[in-house]
Amino acid sequence: MNTAAAAAARSRASGRDNPWLTLVAVALGVMMVGLDGTVVGVANPTIAADLDASLAGLQWVTNGYLLALAVLLIVGGKLGDRFGRKKVFVIGIAGFALTSLLCALSTSTGMLVGARVLQGVAGALLMPNTLALLRAAFPPAELNRAVGIWGGASALAVASGPIVGGLLVEHVSWESIFLLNLPLGLLAAVVTLRWVRESKDETHVGGFDVPGVALLSGGLFLLIWGVIKAQDHGWGSAYVIGFGIAALVTLAGFVVREARTREPLLPLELFRNRSLSAGVVLVVTGFFALFGILFFIGLYLQNVHGYSPIQTGVRLLPLTATFTISAPLGGLLTEKFGPRVPLCLGMLILAGCFFGLTGLEVDTGYGGQWPFYLLIGLAMGFVIVASTEAIVGNAPVERGGLAGGLQSTANQLGGVLGTAVLGSVIVSGVGSALAGNLADAGVPAAAAKAVEGQEELIAQGVAPVTPGMPAGLAQAITDASFQSFMDGLHTAMWVSGVLALVSAAIALLVSRGHGAGDGAAVHV
Template identity: 55%
Template sequence: MAAAGRFEKLRSNPWLTLISVALGVVMVGLDGTVVSIANPFIARDLGASLESLQWVTNSYLLALAVLLVVGGKLGDRFGRKKVFLTGIIGFALTSLLVGLSGSIGEVILWRAFQGVFGALLMPNTLALLRSVFPAEKLNSAIGIWGASSAISIAAGPIIGGLLVENVSWESVFYINVPVGVIALLVGIAVVRESRDDRPGQRFDPLGLVLLSGGLFALVFGVVKAQTWGWSSPLTFGFLGGSVALLALFVLAESRVAQPLLPLSLFRNRTVTLGSVLVLVNFFAMFGVLFFVTLYLQNVHGYSAVGAGVRLLPLTTVFMVGSPIGASLTTRYGPRVPIGLGLLVTSAALFGLTQLDANSSYLRLWPSLLALGLGIAFVAVASAEAIVGNAPLELSGVAGGLQSTAMQLGGAIGTSVLGSILTARISGVLVDKLVGAGAPERLATRLADSAETVSQGVALTPPPGTSAGVGEALAAGSHAAFMSGLHVALLVGAIVTLIGACAAPFIRASGRPTDSGAFAAG
């Protein structure tokens, strides 16, 4: 009895719940950034193409995006603590299996299962915070939640770089096992269970099938468009199928007594715009991180640790910017930090378009710093805009909605910006090679090498060619890569600028505590 009393006392302290939730977020955050550092090593060890490398990221994002709302609904229905801890256990185990993989196909498979368990974990972190913190302290808790994610994002490139250089790329996944064990033990001890206790609750299998199918078709179609082409019938088929399934989902949810995703959430302008703008925010972030890492390692030749250190302005400012964004949200509501964050992000992306293959680090770090600040503001304020405006009993679903927007933005950003980069490289590669001094006949023979160049890798000269030709191929390859990178960054900058223009339409948020308090404004 005494032990039970001690546990009950621990579970009555919301700050201990925040520590447990933060550990889960750290595990997911570490995994996200160490993968970008490990990608070049995975490619060399397992012979992966750029498309395969993108699937290492996108298989995870695909599973995550498809199931996040479902994970939040499961938490609301069966217990947020239970589903959160299940996610931690599964995420740790699948991380171990990724490290034990012997082929790129196995890596992609287990990364997808990581996404499944991440979908159980992530939406319930915000829901657990919403269930234990009073309204006046929730923004501070969300700021620390964001900062804990940022700490792991900041540490990930350094830890990942040290591990891949001194141990192996597999070890960057093994690190999730001890972190998961600690998170599990702390969660069992300090987190109080919460759920939607309204009578007559039922699960919505039709909604689950339609929403999951629609999101899968959307993300898969966008990702595969890089291979099939955007005008391919297969691409149109998947994207058209996505529209049809999501339209059927909306129709079905409007007629179900207990819907998977209550459409009433979207009557609130702040929830709807917040979801769209967080998607825009992470569209830019994931695309930039993927290709800037390749730029640092393959164009500039930095080691994994060196690349991680040079990303610190972004990741460290993300950590510092999260509490600042929470403070701004408390004072002004989500409108100001979201609008300001997207403006700063857009300016940072415009700044990155000024880089070339020989740019010094002094031209890179200011844009990374601004990017970290802008992304932090939007990430924290969007959590308030979406989760803080949802009825308390739907906080798991709202957390899933916010996380879904983040992951959809990441998957679409990586794929769309990757397609833009590769298409641009294909169009300019021969000219850039010839302009750098490569023989025109050789350049024409290498015209189909955009796949290699899109990783920032210099083309290998044929046997027997002179050193000068090799240098010309390297210079031309890097010039083509930079041309593609500039166009991709410009698109990201324009998209985030348009998002910033929409931010003023977000209304100051209220904090409903039940369905009756949920307003449409």
């Protein structure tokens, strides 16, 4: 028996190698990240009042975290493969808990943004290694079920975040939403240190590709920065185009570097696997839909229907709570049929829902909304779990951390693109429809001209009425603004529906992971 096998046998004999406790540990980790992503949105108004934060400052409370997380996820996965996934995961857990404490202690917007950036760095160490630890711990026959439960835990955190966050902000303080990560982090660290077996890529004997890290991180930063700032400058602006060109040049340099170096950060031969490449694309398109829909349906519920953040979170429960069930179900379907069937089915359901949501109107009651939310939650569970299996299951076991980093990076990139691209689509739709809607509502020409410069505000579902405005005029502007928002939202739904149909066709390229049978060959 070789050294790795002997160590694994000793670990099993001592009870330390328990795959289900490994699942508990990584589920706690993803719950920390999931909760953090949704509770902050609920707390933004309170944070703004307490820290005297501007709108731009509040946006960077989210975007600073997002940028740091997205550009370092592949690096975090590679570090896990190189130095040990358990070790890097625990460092990520500890870092996330400590930076959460720093967020809670922040006394200025700048301090909070800095703490959130550090939190994103810790999250980049944590997230990709969750999937790698599962791949190392579970036999092939049970891996899909474990990934489904992993997805369900993340969905549970996302679903409960707005409600838990709202209760904490209302009855305790905004700082308490970050302190919530401390007990979760402590429990996750204890379980990991006691029961999770270490694994890493024992075949790696070279150095670390520092130039590759710089090129990849720099290229992703430039890309995501440009996408985020497109909301302010416009997609056709020299600013955004300049960042886009810089991102393409930097990422092209990364590809050249990886093709020539002996120890690449991201081996390009991974993408020769058709299923893995298609899985990356489908994670991007899946999260493009999920984040875009959650963001803009949230605006619709809060600004058009007038619900509070907590009331909005409750009304989105058919989507988010269903995801907690559909993710494990997606794991079972993937285990039985492979990833192709749940991916195609999920994308077709999404397409049907998006096309159906083009019928939403300003006065559509909740009864006309929740069935679509429920079906989106069902479909997303299928899509996310099956696409994750397509990536992780088709990557070599020794590169499990890298595969997890790819999945998590595609996740974040899809989220950024979903909110930014669909946001631009809605702004464009509002701009096209606003003049006609103002005329139809009977708004006088002088008042209409002033309103027509407020497309970005109206694209958030907000009517630009001012104090002291005559009631009749205010109502007419509100009606026209809400209708223009709905016109833009309908266009975004059409775009999402077409993208889901294209994704269903791409899903036909995906097959079951051929490397799954190597699950026992993990080095420790």
